[in-house]
Structures are given as C-alpha cells and as structure tokens.
Amino acid sequence: MAGTTICHRAPLSLSLLRRRSYVRHPSLLPVYSQLSTDTASKGKEFEGRVGFLGIGIMGCPMALNLIKAGYDVTIWNRTKSKCDNLINLGAKYEPTPAQVASSCDVTFAMIADPASAAAVATGENGAIQGLGSGKGYVDVSTVDGATSKLICESVQKTRASFLEAPVSGSKKPAEDGQLIFLTAGDVALYERVASLLDIMGKSRFYLGDVGNGAAMKLVVNMIMGSMMASFSEGLLLAEKVGLDPNVLVEVVSQGAISAPMYSLKGPAMVKATYPTAFPLKHQQKDLRLALGLAESVSQPIPIAAAANELYKVAKSQGLSDQDFSAVIEALKAKLQN
Numbered sequence: 119m120a121g122t123t124i125c126h127r128a129p130l131s132l133s134l135l136r137r138r139s140y141v142r143h144p145s146l147l148p149v150y151s152q153l154s155t156d157t158a159s160k161g162k163e164f165e166g167r168v169g170f171l172g173i174g175i176m177g178c179p180m181a182l183n184l185i186k187a188g189y190d191v192t193i194w195n196r197t198k199s200k201c202d203n204l205i206n207l208g209a210k211y212e213p214t215p216a217q218v219a220s221s222c223d224v225t226f227a228m229i230a231d232p233a234s235a236a237a238v239a240t241g242e243n244g245a246i247q248g249l250g251s252g253k254g255y256v257d258v259s260t261v262d263g264a265t266s267k268l269i270c271e272s273v274q275k276t277r278a279s280f281l282e283a284p285v286s287g288s289k290k291p292a293e294d295g296q297l298i299f300l301t302a303g304d305v306a307l308y309e310r311v312a313s314l315l316d317i318m319g320k321s322r323f324y325l326g327d328v329g330n331g332a333a334m335k336l337v338v339n340m341i342m343g344s345m346m347a348s349f350s351e352g353l354l355l356a357e358k359v360g361l362d363p364n365v366l367v368e369v370v371s372q373g374a375i376s377a378p379m380y381s382l383k384g385p386a387m388v389k390a391t392y393p394t395a396f397p398l399k400h401q402q403k404d405l406r407l408a409l410g411l412a413e414s415v416s417q418p419i420p421i422a423a424a425a426n427e428l429y430k431v432a433k434s435q436g437l438s439d440q441d442f443s444a445v446i447e448a449l450k451a452k453l454q455n
C-alpha cells in the first residue's frame with residue numbers, strides 16, 4: 119500500500135527458521151518488511167559517522183548514496199586509488215579497516231569473498247581492532263554462514279554489535295538505491311541502521327540468527343546462476359537451429375519465464391559482450407558456497423552443480439572478471455570441441 123510500511127508476519131506453520139525469529143525476539147519484529155518510499159515509514163534517522171570498507175563495483179555506489187544523503191562517510195579500500203572519486207565527493211579516508219572502525223559509529227563492509235571478508239574484519243589492522251562497545255559492524259558481502267558467524271563472534275568479543283546484510287541486486291540497483299537487504303543478527307543494530315539501509319536499498323528482510331542472511335543470499339544466487347546457464351543454452355540452441363536469438367529474448371520477455379535479467383543481459387549476450395555488473399568469479403563463488411550449504415543439509419542440487427561446472431570452465435577461459443553472463447562462452451567452447 120502506498121505511503122505505508124508493509125510488514126508481513128510469517129504464519130506459525132512456516133519453517134523453524136522463521137519461528138525462531140519469534141522466539142528470539144519477543145518484540146515480534148516482523149520476519150520481513152518491505153518499505154514504501156514514504157520517509158515516515160522508514161527507520162529512525164541514523165546519527166553518527168559511517169564507515170565503508172570495500173570500494174568495488176558494489177561498495178562504491180552504496181557508499182556514494184550515503185554521501186549524497188549527507189552522511190559523514192569514511193572509506194577504505196585495499197587498492198586506494200579506487201577511493202579517489204568518493205574522496206573528491208566528500209568522503210573521508212583512513213588507511214586501514216581498523217582506523218575506519220575506530221573513527222566511525224557503524225562500519226559497513228562489501229568485500230569479495232569469505233577469505234577476504236574475514237581478513238578485512240579480523241586480520242592484521244582488521245576492523246575489529248577499531249571496534250568496541252556501542253559500535254556496529256555490518257557485513258554486506260556475500261559469504262557463507264560459517265564465515266559470517268566467525269566474523270560475528272570476533273566483533274562481539276570487542277562488545278560491538280554485528281549484522282549480516284548481504285544484498286540482492288547488482289550494480290545498477292546499487293547506483294539507484296534499489297538493493298534488497300537480507301539481514302540477520304543483532305536486532306538493535308538492524309533498527310539502528312535501518313535508515314542507512316533504506317538509502318541504499320528498496321527493501322530489507324530481517325531473517326533472525328546470523329547465517330540466515332547468508333543462506334538466503336546463496337539460495338537466491340544459486341537460482342540465478344542456474345537460470346543464466348540455462349538461458350545461455352537456449353540462446354545458443356536457438357541460433358544453431360536457425361532462429362534469431364534476439365527474437366528468443368523478446369519471446370521469453372513476454373511469457374511466464376520472463377525475468378529482468380534476461381531482457382537486460384540477453385541483447386548483449388547475443389553480441390558476445392559482457393560489460394561487468396556481477397563478476398563471473400563471484401557467481402562461481404556463490405554456487406560453490408551454495409553447494410556447501412546444500413551438502414550440509416544433504417539436499418541434492420544437481421542443476422546448480424552442473425551450472426557450477428560451467429562457470430568453472432568459463433573461469434579457466436580467463437572470463438573471471440567479465441560479467442557472469444559470459445558463462446555462455448563456456449558452452450561455445452564445448453560445442454567447438
């Protein structure tokens with residue numbers, strides 16, 4: 119409904135995961151809430167300094183939106199030159215994650231993968247060295263639950279609070295402040311940073327215990343990786359049997375399997391161009407992590423396993439830093455063999 123916050127409560131018959139949210143949070147925080155554009159529906163305005171670690175494809179526009187909204191933002195990136203534009207636009211800079219965390223009230227991290235997210239948080243000069251009571255650490259990277267829990271424990275040892283908040287949505291939604299946050303962890307921190315999430319995103323889901331945000335993100339990206347692999351097969355098969363793949367894109371866009379991703383990326387894929395929004399190496403990482411998640415609960419995911427192999431082939435072809443839609447090239451290579 120326009121102008122209101124829409125809160126959905128899970129029926130009691132839903133999964134244990136959702137029921138746990140109620141048990142742990144007697145305030146009956148909604149399992150998820152979708153926000154409208156009405157500022158009155160948004161969380162209390164955040165007060166304090168904001169840190170942002172990881173100024174890559176996603177981190178850069180996310181931090182920029184916070185700067186544009188008038189926040190006092192301090193940034194750090196391993197490759198310092200990537201901070202230059204944001205510094206020119208008003209961001210402060212600190213030379214280590216520890217110094218960012220020390221000088222800010224809440225610090226966000228948008229880092230490549232589990233190993234690097236853990237290193238930025240807990241490694242030498244890592245964020246936890248600057249954290250302490252009253253501070254918050256919000257990891258928006260896509261990692262597995264085990265890594266997220268490890269970071270959470272390290273953060274909590276400093277008496278700071280932790281929220282995992284991976285995002286659905288790519289470069290353009292990040293630029294447009296239209297991301298979807300999949301959060302879990304400290305409920306007070308979730309509420310404290312709600313107004314910041316609302317600047318960077320269009321909706322936020324609170325999913326309970328740390329690990330649930332990571333799991334939700336991995337399931338979503340598992341589906342996405344398989345969809346892209348299947349779409350790639352369709353484009354190539356259509357072309358092989360003499361159909362115009364551009365017409366296939368149009369037909370798909372009008373039917374039940376329509377997805378923005380196909381309309382957005384299809385025309386470029388037909389031209390064999392893959393401007394990077396979501397790097398292929400990250401999609402393969404997410405499939406790998408989803409396979410681990412599935413194994414941990416003995417859930418077969420054969421389609422995702424097959425898709426993962428395709429992304430691995432694409433990586434071996436040197437396509438890691440191309441957009442994940444370049445996975446189609448792995449099928450072309452197979453056809454030539």
Ligand SMILES: NC(=O)C1=CN([C@@H]2O[C@H](COP(=O)(O)OP(=O)(O)OC[C@H]3O[C@@H](n4cnc5c(N)ncnc54)[C@H](OP(=O)(O)O)[C@@H]3O)[C@@H](O)[C@H]2O)C=CC1
Binds near residue numbers: 171197228238285286
């Ligand atoms: N692109 C997308 O569409 C989306 C990506 N994500 C996730 O967001 C995260 C970031 O992705 P994205 O911005 O696309 O990727 P980028 O590759 O552009 O950014 C990765 C960031 O991680 C940093 N980094 C990598 N390794 C290390 C390390 N060892 N130590 C310190 N910093 C390191 C990079 O620093 P440096 O610049 O020095 O290399 C950079 O800031 C990933 O987890 C990804 O899966 C989630 C949703 C969408």
Ligand SMILES: O=CCCC(=O)O
Binds near residue numbers: 285286288339396
């Ligand atoms: O992790 C990347 C997700 C990309 C997207 O949701 O479009």
